[in-house]
Amino acid sequence: MPAQRPYDLVLFGATGFTGGLTAEYLARHAPAGCRWALAGRNPAKLAAVRERLTAIDPACAALPLLTADASDPASLREVAGQARVVISTVGPYIRYGEPLVAACAEAGTDYVDLTGEPEFVDLMYVKHHARAVESGARLVHACGFDSVPHDLGALFTVGHLPKGSPISLQGFVRAGGSPSGGTLASALAAMSRPRGMLEAARRRRAVEPQPLERRVRIEYGLPRRSRDARAWIVPMPAIDPQVVARSAAALPAYGPDFRYGHFAAVKHLPVAAAGALGVVLLALAAQLPALRRAVSALHRPGQGPDERRRARSWFTVRFVGESDGQRVWTEVSGGDPGYGETAKMLAESALCLAFDELPPTVGQVTTATAMGPALIDRLTAAGLRFTVLPAPPTRAPGR
Numbered sequence: 001m002p003a004q005r006p007y008d009l010v011l012f013g014a015t016g017f018t019g020g021l022t023a024e025y026l027a028r029h030a031p032a033g034c035r036w037a038l039a040g041r042n043p044a045k046l047a048a049v050r051e052r053l054t055a056i057d058p059a060c061a062a063l064p065l066l067t068a069d070a071s072d073p074a075s076l077r078e079v080a081g082q083a084r085v086v087i088s089t090v091g092p093y094i095r096y097g098e099p100l101v102a103a104c105a106e107a108g109t110d111y112v113d114l115t116g117e118p119e120f121v122d123l124m125y126v127k128h129h130a131r132a133v134e135s136g137a138r139l140v141h142a143c144g145f146d147s148v149p150h151d152l153g154a155l156f157t158v159g160h161l162p163k164g165s166p167i168s169l170q171g172f173v174r175a176g177g178s179p180s181g182g183t184l185a186s187a188l189a190a191m192s193r194p195r196g197m198l199e200a201a202r203r204r205r206a207v208e209p210q211p212l213e214r215r216v217r218i219e220y221g222l223p224r225r226s227r228d229a230r231a232w233i234v235p236m237p238a239i240d241p242q243v244v245a246r247s248a249a250a251l252p253a254y255g256p257d258f259r260y261g262h263f264a265a266v267k268h269l270p271v272a273a274a275g276a277l278g279v280v281l282l283a284l285a286a287q288l289p290a291l292r293r294a295v296s297a298l299h300r301p302g303q304g305p306d307e308r309r310r311a312r313s314w315f316t317v318r319f320v321g322e323s324d325g326q327r328v329w330t331e332v333s334g335g336d337p338g339y340g341e342t343a344k345m346l347a348e349s350a351l352c353l354a355f356d357e358l359p360p361t362v363g364q365v366t367t368a369t370a371m372g373p374a375l376i377d378r379l380t381a382a383g384l385r386f387t388v389l390p391a392p393p394t395r396a397p398g399r
Contacts, residue, residue, distance in 0.1 A: 006082045008354045009036040012068060012100060013089035015045040017304040018114065018144075021343035022089060023049055027056040029347065029382070031355065037064040039079050070096040073103065080107040085354045087346060088113040092189040093120040094196075101128050101139060108135035110353045114346055116146030116239045119193060122200035125364045126207060133363040140370050143349040144342035145175075147243040148367055149317045149384075150262065152376050153332040154244045155368040156386050157319040158254055165324040166257035171244075172229040172265035172320075173236060175337050177305075177313025192287060216248045219261040226265070228320045233263035247368035255323065265318070310336040318389075329389040341384065348378045 011026065013019035023038060030036060040046050046065040053060035066082070068075040070090055080086055080103035090096050093115040104111040105128040115121060121141045132139050142148070150171055161167055218241045226233045241262040248254035304310075313336035321328050334341045349367060352358070356374045367375055376386055 005084055007035050007037050007064070007084065009034065009085050009087060009350050010039050010066065010079055010083040011036065011087045011089070012039040012076075012079065013087075014038040014049050015040045015042060016089055018339060018343055018346075019089035020049055020052070021339055022087065022347050023053055024056060025343050025347045027053040027060050030351065034351075034354075037066050037083075039066040039068045041067065041069040043067055070099060073099040076100045076103040077107065080104045080109045083109055085110040085112065085350045087350045089346070091115060091117075093117050094123075094189050094193070098124065098127070105129075105132040105135060105137050105139060108137050110138045110140070110350075112140045112143045112346060112349045112353065114144040114146070114342060115141050116144075117189065118239050118242060119197040119200040121239065121242075121364075122197075122204040126200070126203045129364040136362050138353060138361055138370050139364040140349060140353070140367060141364070142239055142243050143346045143367060145315065145337040145345070146238060147240040148345040148349070148375075148379070149315070149332040149334070149337075150240040151243045151247055151366055151368045152372075152379070153317050153319055153330065153386070154260065155247065155251075155253075155372055156332070156376060157321045157328060157330045160328045160330065160388055161321050161323040162326055163253070163255075165255055166259075167255045167321060167323045168259045169244075169319060169321045170226075170228065170261040170263065171240075172226070172231065172233060172263050172318045173315070174231075174265050174317075175313075175315040177310070177315070177336050177338050211249050213256070214249070214252070214254075215257045216245050216254070217259045218242070218245050219259050221261060226263070229263070229265045229318070231265040231267050232269050232271075233265050236262050236264050238262065243366050244368075247366045250366070250369045304339050310340050313337065313340075315341070331387045331389055332384065333387070334384040344382055344384075345379065348382055349375060352378055 011019065011023055014023045026036060038046050038049060043065060050060060050063050050065060053063065066079055068079045076099050086100065086104055086109055088097065088100050088111065091114065093113060094117050097113065097115065097120055101111060101124050124139065128139065153171065154169055157169060158167060220235045223232065223234045241260055244260050248258040315337040316331055316333040319330045349371065352371045352375045358371055358374055361370050380386055
């Protein structure tokens, strides 16, 4: 980790909606002595963000502003060279993300982002993992609601199961709130490129080492009624199970044979059917440029709900794990998943990389692999809940 650099953290994309929330979180919670800066392409907008932060903490009046553009690799290399950790909230990442990842991998700078785009994550592994290993950089994608609660929740659950035996784990997700405009844009970008996503996954499989004498599997299955979830469950077309599986492949604690299933949990069958249909229609719309633009216009990146609406939002992820004849139920829960808690998870991930004693890792790694219990402790202190349930739940997960 490069110590002699001007900044501990640089937030790239601070003028966006989620980037602004992340900046506000850092203004309230960055530790004393943390050297951080804002970066973006528009100096006037950066100055407006800084002025807003100054109302939270007057010390933010001196916050440095760095001009950098996703289309200008030289400016991104300059940012990466000045920071120990770079935070990126600039998506869709498949369009705008690679130059900053490349800059951080080259400079030995730790990197975190909010992406939920499998194609981007796989391509970044193929193109930049090896250089990051050489330089000592840790590249940690999916540090928001995609996929922190699921990745760390799986790790938390595995820690309460017998060691050395096969593990079967299922995660059941419920949430009340609005997806961010950036999330919608990323989802549409991913769905519009099915061939690219499959090709990126194939290229990654060709070069990524697999664990020896251990097996890791993702189980999808069909929509069905689940006794464990006390709800109808629908497989989620998200990056989360892939992230969990990669943590399982990297960490022997997940046992010799690990299986994971990841589902949306819905109390009523018509709601589950409507949700599945909505995903299908969104995927179809993503294939047609005119429809894709129309859907994107409904909820643009940089836009989001007001504070009152965010305060009413919530999420839960319940896990049921089984190993060696024993079962355990756990839950990760918190507030607004698309914005408030995502900004918190992203900021705390960056602070964890910058300031905590962590296991030695390099290259593209997951939150569970790079930070694990240290990040769980941080998020618990910040208000997220990681709970072992005393008995099988008697109601559907969530509210």
